[in-house]
Amino acid sequence: MNTNRTLTQSIAGPALATGCILLIPLVAMQYTNEVDWTLSDFIVAGILLSGTGLTYKLITRKSGEIVCRIAVGFALFTGLFLIWVNLAVGIIGSENNPINMMYFGVIIVGITGAFIVRFKSPGMAYTMFAMAIAQVLVAAIVLITGTFRSPHVPVIEIVAVNGFFFILFVVSALLFRYASQVKVSA
DSSP states (O other): OOOHHHHHHHEEEEEEEEHHHHHHHHHHHHHHHEEEEEEHHHHHHHHHHHHHHHHHHHHHHOOOOOHHHHHHHHHHHHHHHHHHHHHHTTTSTTTTTTTGGGHHHHHHHHHHHHHHHTOOHHHHHHHHHHHHHHHHHHHHHHHHTTTTBTBOOOOBHHHHHHHHHHOOOOOOOOHHHHHHHHHOOO
């Protein structure tokens, strides 16, 4: 019986947060034509938001270290933000440009690395650095192959957006590194 209550409590927070966040575009659709979500948009957003929240709860459930919780939250937010931007508007051209599929490789690097290092802070620091490098590699491939020319995307835009995500992944890596040092000195 206790397990059911714990499970319900773990699910309730992310579910409530997801519902509240999804109310924003739902209400906005009533007042403007600028927000035009379909049922599938709501489903995908709901899966992404609740999945991120549940993942955060699962990973941090036994961690008492606030720095570790912040590192996990920052890493998950960065990954979610990368997926969200890519699905919503696309990073290279529109969201329909197939070259944007390479950005899911960055997420795969993160998921694979997290399982390999068993979600431990020292290894997660390396995983986040690997994601930062993967982000740069995607941008480099796009620039070297010239795929940004069709449709035309300014080089500065590619560098700026990818640089932004690179910085977020590096900050996340540094947070994990700091979290692992705090555990060692404690």
